[in-house]
Amino acid sequence: MGRTIFLLPVCALFLTAQTADDLFDDRVMHEVRIRINPADWRKLKENYLDNTYYACNFEWRGKQVENVGIRSRGKGSRSGVKPGLRVDFNRFEADQHFLGLKSVQLKNLVQDASMLQDRLGMLVLARAGVPTPRVAHARLFVNGEYAGVYSLTESIDKDFLKRTWGENNGYLYKFEVPPQPWHFDYLGPDPSRYSPVPFEPKTHEKDPDPAPLAAMMRAISLSPDAEFVSAVSEYLDLRRYVIQVAVETFLSDVDGILSPNNFYLYRFERRKRSAFIAWDKDMAFGWPENTIWLQTEENVLMRRCLRVPELRRLFFETLHLAAAITGTHGGWLFQEAARAYEQIRPSVLEDRMKICPNGQNVMASCTNERFEAAVASLARFIELRGEYVDGEAAAAGYTQTDDAPHLSGAGGTNSGAPAVLFGDGFTEGVSVWVNGFRAEVDSISLHEIWFRVPPKAQPGANPVTVIRDGVPSNTVTLEVTEG
Amino acid sequence: MxxxxxxxxxxxxxxxxxxxxxxxxxxxxxxxxNWLAMDFRAKFQMDFRQFRDLEGEQDLFDLHRARVGIEGKFFTHFEFELERELSPTNEPWKDAYINYRRFRRFQIQGGKFKMPFGMDQLTGPAKLDFIYRSRIGSLLAPGRDVGFMVHGRLRKRALTYEAGVFRQDGENARSSDSRGAGDLGVAARLTTRPARYLPLPKLLHDLEAGAAITTSEIGEGQNGLRGRDIAKNTFFRRMDVAGRRRRFGTELRWTPGPFAVKGEFIGVREQRLGQSILGEDLSPLLSRGWYLTGLWRPLRKKSSETPLLELAGRYEQIRFGSAEHPGVASRSLRAGNILGNSDRVWTTGLNWKVHRYLRVQVNGIHEKLEDRQRAPVSNRLGYWSAVCRLQVVM
Structure with a gap:
């Protein structure tokens, strides 16, 4: 009895100590339990194209929230067999939160047989500094029955904005694909041509103030070439935009910001300037030989950016930087993929609801063999993509500038031990990347960098790149020996 | 023609x-x-509305009713009525029934007509004291359905009775996808004029009181009654209900000289068997409300049923919530303790009979909701509406 009394406050402390970071911690396979009236679950699945909310209880790590609203979610991923779910903690209670969150997304991962692409895509984008939601995998149980593997994805809402930029009273829009193809063209001065479609307001819904959107599109399409950068920079940070496009291009995302699709736009409080937020990367990692020029000509904004020499160079540099921070076989992204695969594999094999596109690109029941094949294909992408992208950039005329850091060689050793890089252009603040792993730097001189080989670097040839102020060097090979 | x-x-x-x-x-x-007499009827009501504080509901013209129909008698003892709404609606056929009236004290009626419940709901649209029916008359009373009933009046209306069985329990309970209807509605209504059998003062001669009940079975997957304001904004969503739906109503009408006072109370109790998130029974959904109307008819022709000029005022309240309140109140559709919401409405009006066929009504309406989160105007609980109606009835 005495021990129980002692343990109670400890347990209470443990429960209250959970945070949203724990919910999106991708180091563990989460377990989410939903209790819902069986009639509602049946209705939700039957009417999966509707956005009707149903009441349920949500439980994670023994922490339960009652009377939570859930509805079917997604666009192409909507399914009546394995419905994607939006969980609104404050749907019925305005003040109800869960770990400080108003809502969370339970994505059904039906557009990607590997079930890993969205999570890994977001990891890479976040590494490159692009605002992204947090993603982790979870086993979902509905009324005690296993409903399959889902991803727990952070909602892009005011909580996200506060976490990312420390403010959330600006204007947030979700891009909804319009009925007619549209690629950031100017549609005239009428703001209603831009919102609620394609820019659906997610804050200030009753007063979405779309006029700055019209002005931004005008600047994008109609500003003279000489004034393009200054005119558009009033509304967008063009460097950040090009970086996001380049990383999505590196990821071979055919359904991303260039298409355009799967992004949010946030206009900051009392400012004209907006920022893009990445969303849904489950169509990334498609084909390692996808050209880096895919969709760049259709999209007015990107087409004009690529005609500005500084932005064109930034595009190439970011492609190369993406290759450096992700690595190749045995590298950071490869190991992240392997870790995630090992984490979800038992649950995926047990998931009888899993769905994926078949040979005719139609959603159908997904076999374990297709899951394994998709993971193998993903690993192949990670191994090959960097080399292909670098090759295509070089073929397009990309060479390093004289003021970029340059590597001439590397002295190899074993994991965790000191190693040296030779070259020039090294200054304080450079970072060293060994097959996607960031190395601990010991000392920097004009022509040498001493660093520790990252413990996770695999024995064998590892590509090494130095990055200074976002500008990557050339890549050299470091032989890491068993040690 | x-x-x-x-x-x-x-x-x-x-x-x-x-x-x-x-x-x-x-x-x-x-x-x-001598065997057939048939009148051709038409009702048109055109509303010019201004919902002053409601976003997106400004200055609307509404063809509220456009109905044509026939009514009459055949073979001496049979009466009939057939009426159809011409403007777009889910239920274009309104009244369609035959009444056998061999005796006043015992009549049999079959077809589609209003279930005998609710004084305001049973008042014909051309004779309403206000442009819009009371909230309880619109939302809680059942309205029309298909069925049959026996009815009659005894001793010069000292007592009138109506009792019937219906296929469901009225159009007002049904949603656009027909969910919400209770099966096999049973309704009964009694009204009495005490002055016909009690030695009451002359002032109370026109006093009439009544009570009514309905009961029906609501199957799994059906919806409960919902709350909507005058502009049809939902302030209380349809909840999941299952079991019995029971209505109880009382009414009072008193018309001393040029004045009239009317009041009505309706309560509806809907069971929620097995409706919790965990499939357990929940406390019933309780919807209830009342109104009190005062009328002054300074100009009235004795020969005419409808006064030339009428000043009217009505205060009403309608509230939705759960019968019991266990735990924390919630807006969830499956909450044990439903966080209720109510609408309190003031209506003032002027009715002017311009011509035998033409009537003009002007109403000012103020509504006040209880729950800010479910109010149609952002961060406002109260709001005004103004409506002018031109009514042509033949």
């Missing part, structure tokens, strides 16, 4: 062409001998 009438006449009364008469008194009338 003439060829149509001729065709109808020839087809229907070919055996007695000489007995057919078509005339016009207050409205077109067709008579065939």
């Amino acid at each position: 003439k060829p149509v009438w001729l065709l109808l006449s020839v087809a229907a009364f070919a055996e007695e062409p000489s007995g057919i008469r078509f005339g016009m008194k207050e409205r077109p009338r067709l008579e065939a001998g």
